[in-house]
Every structure is written in structure tokens, then in C-alpha cells.
Amino acid sequence: MKILIVEDEPKVASFIKKGLEENNYDAEIAYDGLTAEKLCKQYNYDIIILDIIIPGIGGLSLCKKLKILYPYLPVLMLTALGTTDDKLAGFEAGANDYLVKPFEFRELLARVKVLIKTADQSHETINKLIIADLELDLYKKTARRGSTHIELTAKEFSLLEYFMRNAGRVLSRNDIAEKVWDISFDFSTNVVDVYVNFLRKKIDKGFDKKLIHTRVGFGYTFGD
Amino acid sequence: MKILIVEDEPKVASFIKKGLEENNYDAEIAYDGLTAEKLCKQYNYDIIILDIIIPGIGGLSLCKKLKILYPYLPVLMLTALGTTDDKLAGFEAGANDYLVKPFEFRELLARVKVLIKTADQSHETINKLIIADLELDLYKKTARRGSTHIELTAKEFSLLEYFMRNAGRVLSRNDIAEKVWDISFDFSTNVVDVYVNFLRKKIDKGFDKKLIHTRVGFGYTFGD
DNA sequence: TTTTATTCATGAAAATCCTGATAGTTGAAG
DNA sequence: CTTCAACTATCAGGATTTTCATGAATAAAA
DSSP states (O other): OEEEEEOSOHHHHHHHHHHHHHTTOEEEEESSHHHHHHHHHHSOOSEEEEESSOSTTOHHHHHHHHHHHOTTOOEEEEESOOSHHHHHHHHHTTOSEEEESSOOHHHHHHHHHHHHHHHHHHHHHHTEEEETTEEEETTTTEEEETTEEEEOOHHHHHHHHHHHHTTTSEEOHHHHIIIIIOOOSOTTOOHHHHHHHHHIIIIITTOSSOOEEEETTTEEEEOO | OEEEEEOSOHHHHHHHHHHHHHTTOEEEEESSHHHHHHHHHHSOOSEEEEESSOSTTOHHHHHHHHHHHOTTSOEEEEESOOSHHHHHHHHHTTOSEEEESSOOHHHHHHHHHHHHHHHHHHHHHHTEEEETTEEEETTTTEEEETTEEEEOOHHHHHHHHHHHHTTTSEEOHHHHIIIIIOOOSOTTOOHHHHHHHHHIIIIITTOSSOOEEEETTTEEEEOO
8 A cells, every 4th residue: 555645844744654654554755746746657656645735836736636637546635724714625626535733643544544445445446337247347348247258349338338327227229329329210220239139149148147138119128 | 886975084984984895885985065965966876874963064964955866865874863853853854774873883784785675676666667577667768578678769658658557448549649649639640559559569579468459449458 | 961750641451330131039919 | 829010139241440550751859
């Protein structure tokens, strides 16, 4: 677990670093915003502990910037400013948590743990659609049914994504044609049928529980 | 291994120098801060052994300064001041280790070894992206696949860096064009294709396991 | 200038997508 | 239980799109 501490007071910074390292975190210190940015480019930190008052760009701006570059990187803001307005400003800048100095280290540690945990969870699920034992990886553009890896073409992928995002609902051929093919009211084609068939071969064939069901006269449903 | 000893007492300085040279280190002495700075500019030292009480700028300030100029250069502080506050001041100034006089040479040697080793480790990984047997050196702007050295042009480098930082993820031509070329929504160019092709020739051609994979209809993925 | 790096333009090759025909199902009416 | 029309599944091929690889043109650097 890699942690970046952005803090210009060497005492505070090294105190936190030490404490974290005692808890088996891998912590590094940046004494100003620019260094922090550079380090973020170099490493994949799991969390950033960020002081608001730092040399250069300033903590709030830095936080905003980082949130654009690394949306899933949790930021714990750390500062002496303790009014509600200050806190709100921090959260507006995208902070995930806000701790006012002075603080007990135990609290900081607890909050860090929570942030890492939740970030980890959301990061893992945010890129995936999961229904039953079928998993669609939106980053890798692949699927996994149970333990078998499935490669999909672009059209198959968008069709499956549409199905999974509307699982349980009956989708007419027209709904599907509109959303996946951007065509409407064209009854001269059977592309939808054909592609549903392709998908079935890939994700249902050989598996006990079928996920794509046809509803005669209506269209298709996805799910179990 | 080049070591700089910053120490104004000639007796102590030459004692350390001798000891280090006996252990096959290449040691030099600076008797004041100014000289030390100059020498650092001229040579790439692997570690600095720094006395706090030296003529001129003073050891603590010098340490801070050096740490800004050469953040990864380890500093072992050496001094007669042994209180906790003194030590903390040393660490605050950026020292990587702090040894109180009088000391046994064996201990100094051991600490020097450790510092060089850890600096080496962090220095080695800090500038590198490694995926499978491909290593991208961010400082030298070169790559290495297995044992073969690969030279890259500027664009090839940024493309490969973007690939490696997003390994496993499918990157669309647009993603790539945006991040590497700073152009968006320009479908009239095939630069991305061309450069992916250049990269393939350099890092994949002749190797068994390909690292750049095209996902027809989606873009490219990097990794194995 | 010469060399090197980058971009553009092109056609061939490959993968994907779609069409249209046929075969198979379903379920309501007889 | 049959029949039959409407609906659905499947397949082969050809059309289309996407990607690869190359050489030439332009821009930048030595």
C-alpha cells in the first residue's frame, strides 16, 4: 500500500510517515504541490494525505487537479482550518475525507484504512458489470463466465452491455436496434437476432443456466 | 561507489576516508559546505557523510539544500550532538541516517552499506516502469526488453509510457490521441496506428510474447 | 545541408458485420 | 391433437469496416 503525504512541515510529515510505516504502509513525502504531482505520475498511490496549506499551487487546487487525473485516488485532507466552510471547500475540491489538526494518529490511521478499503472496492467494481456468474469488464472489453474467459467483438460487447444494464427487463428488437445499432423502425433486418445468437454461443453455450431468454412476441430478457 | 565526506576535522576525515578506501569505496573530503556543494555538482556521489558542525553554511542547512538538488542522494549525518532533539533536527533536514560520535567504524560502514543499498533500490524502481520483461527507463528515455537495449524517439516513448501506465486496459485511438498527441476527435489521421506499428517493430518484433495487442473495433491493449 | 523524426496517404489484408435464405419453434385456432 | 401462420434460430457468403504496413512528404534537429 503506497501512501503519499503532501505536507510542508517536515515534523508533521515525518510523524505521519513514521506512524504509517509502523503500520506497514509504504509512505512518501512531498513538501510541495509540484513534487506531489510528479510523484503521482511516477507511482500509483493508494491514497494521498494532503495538507491544504502547502507551497506553490495550494492544497485545494492540487486536489482538484489530481481528481481530474486520477479520479479514483482517494484524498484525505489534513489541515488546521476547522470551520465548516473550510471543510466544505475541501469536499468541494474532491476530498474524500477531512481531518483537522491537531489529531490523534490513531484516528488518521483508521480513516486511511477506510479510504483505502472503499477505494479498492469501488475501483474493482466500477469497471465491471456483474450478473450471476457473468462478469463484463468495461476496461478490458472482455467477459468472464465462471472461470472461462470470453473475447467479444465490438458489437457483441455493446449488445451484452445493453443487456446487462437492463437485466430482467424485456427488451424489444426495436429497443435493442435503437440503442445498440442506432437504427429505428427498420423491420427489414435481422441483425439483432443474429447477434443475440452470436452472444448465446459465447456466453450461454455449454453452461447450465442460460442468461439470454427469448420472450416470443416481445423480444429478449437477460438474467436468471 | 563514490562517497563524499564533509568534515572539518582533518584527523576524523582522513580516518573515515582510509577506512572506506580499505573497503573499496572511492572517498573524497570536503572541509567546508561550499566545497561540498561544488563537488556534488561535479560528481555523482552515491552517499554523503555529513558533519553538522562545519565552517560556513552549517551541516543542517547544507543537508536541506542538497536534498532539494539531489533528493535521492542519501545523507548520513555524523555529529557529536546526541540528544533526541538534535537527531530530529537532523532528520528534519532530510538526513537518512544519524550517527553520534564517538562511533565504531564498523557501524559507520554498515550504515553506509544499507543507505547505498536502499537508495539504489528506490533509485532503480523510481525511474522505471516494468511490465513483464519490458523495462522503460523514465530517466534515460530508453527501454529494455529482456537483454536487448531499445532506443526510442520522443513520441514512441510517450506512447509506450501511456501504454505501460494503463496496462491491461483497452485504450481507444481517441484515448491515445488525446493523451499522447493532445488532439481529440480528429478522425482524419492515422498517426496512432503508425506509431503503434513503430513500437511493435521495436519492442515486439522477434519476441515470442507480444505485448501490444489490437482489439479490433476498440483500440489497443498492452500487457500479456 | 544532411540526418532524423513525425505525419500523411495509400492499398492490401484481416476481421467484423450484415444480408437473405432456409430451417426450426411456438402457440393459438380449429 | 393437428394445423398453420407468425415468430425465431442458424448459416453461408459477400459487403463493409478496421487495421497493417509501407513509402512519400513535411517538419525538426544536428
